[in-house]
Amino acid sequence: xxxxxxxxxxxxxxxxxxxxxxxxxxxxxxxxxxxxxxxxxxxxxxxxxxxxxxxxxxxxxxxxxxxxxxxxxxxxxxxxxxxxxxxxxxxxxxxxxxxxxxxxxxxxxxxxxxxxxxxxxxxxxxxxxxxxxxxxxxxxxxxxxxxxxxxxxxxxxxxxxxxxxxxxxxxxxxxxxxxxxxxxxxxxxxxxxxxxxxxxxxxxxxxxxxxxxxxxxxxxxxxxxxxxxxxxxxxxxxxxxxxxxxxxxxxxxxxxxxxxxxxxxxxxxxxxxxxxxxxxxxxxxxxxxxxxxxxxxxxxxxxxxxxxxxxxxxxxxxxxxxxxxxxxxxxxxxxxxxxxxxxxxxxxxxxxxxxxxxxxxxxxxxxxxxxxxxxxxxxxxxxxxxxxxxxxxxxxxxxxxxxxxxxxxxxxx
Amino acid sequence: xxxxxxxxxxxxxxxxxxxxxxxxxxxxxxxxxxxxxxxxxxxxxxxxxxxxxxxxxxxxxxxxxxxxxxxxxxxxxxxxxxxxxxxxxxxxxxxxxxxxxxxxxxxxxxxxxxxxxxxxxxxxxxxxxxxxxxxxxxxxxxxxxxxxxxxxxxxxxxxxxxxxxxxxxxxxxxxxxxxxxxxxxxxxxxxxxxxxxxxxxxxxxxxxxxxxxxxxxxxxxxxxxxxxxxxx
Numbered sequence: 034x035x036x037x038x039x040x041x042x043x044x045x046x047x048x049x050x051x052x053x054x055x056x057x058x059x060x061x062x063x064x065x066x067x068x069x070x071x072x073x074x075x076x077x078x079x080x081x082x083x084x085x086x087x088x089x090x091x092x093x094x095x096x097x098x099x100x101x102x103x104x105x106x107x108x109x110x111x112x113x114x115x116x117x118x119x120x121x122x123x124x125x126x127x128x129x130x131x132x133x134x135x136x137x138x139x140x141x142x143x144x145x146x147x148x149x150x151x152x153x154x155x156x157x158x159x160x161x162x163x164x165x166x167x168x169x170x171x172x173x174x175x176x177x178x179x180x181x182x183x184x185x186x187x188x189x190x191x192x193x194x195x196x197x198x199x200x201x202x203x204x205x206x207x208x209x210x211x212x213x214x215x216x217x218x219x220x221x222x223x224x225x226x227x228x229x230x231x232x233x234x235x236x237x238x239x240x241x242x243x244x245x246x247x248x249x250x251x252x253x254x255x256x257x258x259x260x261x262x263x264x265x266x267x268x269x270x271x272x273x274x275x276x277x278x279x280x281x282x283x284x285x286x287x288x289x290x291x292x293x294x295x296x297x298x299x300x301x302x303x304x305x306x307x308x309x310x311x312x313x314x315x316x317x318x319x320x321x322x323x324x325x326x327x328x329x330x331x332x333x334x335x336x337x338x339x340x341x342x343x344x345x346x347x348x349x350x351x352x353x354x355x356x357x358x359x360x361x362x363x364x365x366x367x368x369x370x371x372x373x374x375x376x377x378x379x380x381x382x383x384x385x386x387x388x389x390x391x392x393x394x395x396x397x398x399x400x401x402x403x404x405x406x407x408x409x410x411x412x413x414x415x416x417x418x419x420x421x422x423x424x425x426x427x428x429x430x431x432x433x434x435x436x437x438x439x440x441x442x443x444x445x446x
Numbered sequence: 447x448x449x450x451x452x453x454x455x456x457x458x459x460x461x462x463x464x465x466x467x468x469x470x471x472x473x474x475x476x477x478x479x480x481x482x483x484x485x486x487x488x489x490x491x492x493x494x495x496x497x498x499x500x501x502x503x504x505x506x507x508x509x510x511x512x513x514x515x516x517x518x519x520x521x522x523x524x525x526x527x528x529x530x531x532x533x534x535x536x537x538x539x540x541x542x543x544x545x546x547x548x549x550x551x552x553x554x555x556x557x558x559x560x561x562x563x564x565x566x567x568x569x570x571x572x573x574x575x576x577x578x579x580x581x582x583x584x585x586x587x588x589x590x591x592x593x594x595x596x597x598x599x600x601x602x603x604x605x606x607x608x609x610x611x612x613x614x615x616x617x618x619x620x621x622x623x624x625x626x627x628x629x630x631x632x633x634x635x636x637x638x639x640x641x642x643x644x645x646x647x648x649x650x651x652x653x654x655x656x657x658x659x660x661x662x663x664x665x666x667x668x669x670x671x672x673x674x675x676x677x678x
Contacts, residue, residue, distance in 0.1 A: 039558045041557065042557040042558060045546075046543070046545065046546070049545035049546070053544070053545060337544070340540065340541070341543070342502075342526065343500070343529060344529065344530065344558070345527065345528075345531070346530075347522070347523055348522060348526075350558070438503075439503070440497050440502045440503040443502065
């Protein structure tokens with residue numbers, strides 16, 4: 034018993050000493066709470082922005098895992114297509130890790146109205162399959178979505194419509210190349226207009242029925258890619274494994290979205306690093322106040338520290354008591370900061386409209402609507418950094434206090 | 447009870463460019479159960495002698511032993527243990543921890559010693575009764591008079607039955623009545639519990655209580671007289 038620290042006595046002392054100068058303690062508490070709030074709240078906004086960027090990017094086409102002809106990524110032409118998936122693949126996609134999948138014919142094409150023409154990607158799709166991997170039909174702002182793989186109409190982006198100076202119900206011509214390198218073209222009526230989360234999407238793609246496009250290109254039964262979606266874009270390992278097993282023996286390659294869109298993956302990595310840097314920088318700013326508060330508290334109690342040493346408290350116990358004081362202060366600040374952060378994120382959980390700066394946001398792939406993402410990992414990180422670095426920072430004044438010589442400390446008035 | 451032996455103690459402080467000899471080759475033996483006063487003008491070395499005996503300061507040379515234990519050779523941890531278990535301190539002022547109540551101040555040393563809660567609470571209440579502070583146990587130092595604070599300090603100093611109590615000018619901030627009450631208490635503890643008391647003082651009334659009076663000047667003992675030690 035004599036060798037161990039009197040935790041209860043020190044805890045009581047630490048707690049009561051914290052409130053001896055309650056104004057100073059409250060100011061420091063507020064500083065810690067605001068710092069923690071900033072850490073978590075800003076991280077939630079930034080994380081939400083990146084999450085949205087990634088999810089929009091994945092949803093717009095790639096899905097979480099894609100299957101292609103091995104040469105397709107280097108040359109996305111009709112020559113590098115593969116056969117439509119068979120029953121075995123379809124059966125494998127009934128797994129609980131799969132939320133949806135679809136097969137597309139995707140080729141570069143030219144679209145022409147009576148006034149203008151533009152290059153884009155022609156997507157021959159299964160309308161229901163596209164919805165299963167994330168296409169949202171409420172993005173159709175005029176007309177309708179495709180009804181089947183045989184639908185004769187096309188769905189064009191709003192921006193593309195403006196570029197072509199045409200409108201819903203008008204006819205346009207789509208032209209591409211068939212597997213024999215012959216020009217394949219056909220007239221289509223615009224039956225729907227979609228509005229993408231990014232304006233660039235509206236100019237990049239046109240949707241048509243898969244069978245219709247296969248017919249136009251003399252590529253019956255051929256598809257360019259199979260897109261598979263899972264539950265969490267951050268965890269695609271199981272999905273990738275499933276798709277690889279389902280395509281074993283076939284001359285195809287299976288890639289996750291991270292491999293297909295390195296920009297998005299890089300954004301996630303940058304975000305993770307940025308969160309840690311942001312948290313540490315805020316803490317560094319806080320730490321000066323924390324050290325100052327503790328040093329002031331100790332300076333005012335030098336004689337008392339001497340008294341405790343005279344009563345038989347060892348230097349380690351003095352150090353421990355100061356650290357406990359710091360721990361209580363940090364814990365209270367963390368509690369308050371976490372509550373503030375959750376309380377400020379909750380009201381904006383349905384999104385913040387940033388359309389005033391929409392163009393700037395689109396430049397790096399973010400949409401105008403910002404949805405905060407309060408992740409438990411980020412909260413745990415922020416709390417851990419504050420506690421661990423806070424205690425480490427407090428070692429300086431605590432060590433200083435424990436090193437006082439009793440006779441000198443008692444002599445202070 | 448503690449037997450104290452000081453042999454050829456010296457302690458020098460630097461004050462600017464000059465040296466101050468707080469203790470100058472001082473030797474002293476104190477029998478167990480003594481009730482002894484140190485007197486002398488300011489700067490005579492009384493407080494320094496108490497501090498080195500109590501392990502709050504270390505002599506530059508010489509030896510100190512308490513019941514055969516060499517205090518001058520102990521490390522910080524051992525000195526802390528010595529003070530915790532065998533020595534009680536009563537200072538002139540600022541004796542108590544301000545954020546603890548009277549009872550908690552008395553219990554504090556026992557808590558550090560590891561005494562179980564129920565036992566230390568009982569001992570604390572008993573000793574507060576002994577020093578005539580019934581009903582004051584929940585008051586904080588700021589709510590007590592100077593005399594009451596000193597009595598709480600005494601209670602804390604003796605609650606663990608130390609061998610030795612070192613009191614540095616314990617009555618300096620007290621009125622006559624309180625000072626007398628305090629010294630009566632010291633005498634009673636010495637006579638009934640055999641605690642060795644070593645008290646530094648300027649106060650003639652306090653000196654009259656001592657059974658041995660040591661006069662100091664310039665770090666040396668200039669007088670060492672037995673006394674009747676009658677109460678004031």
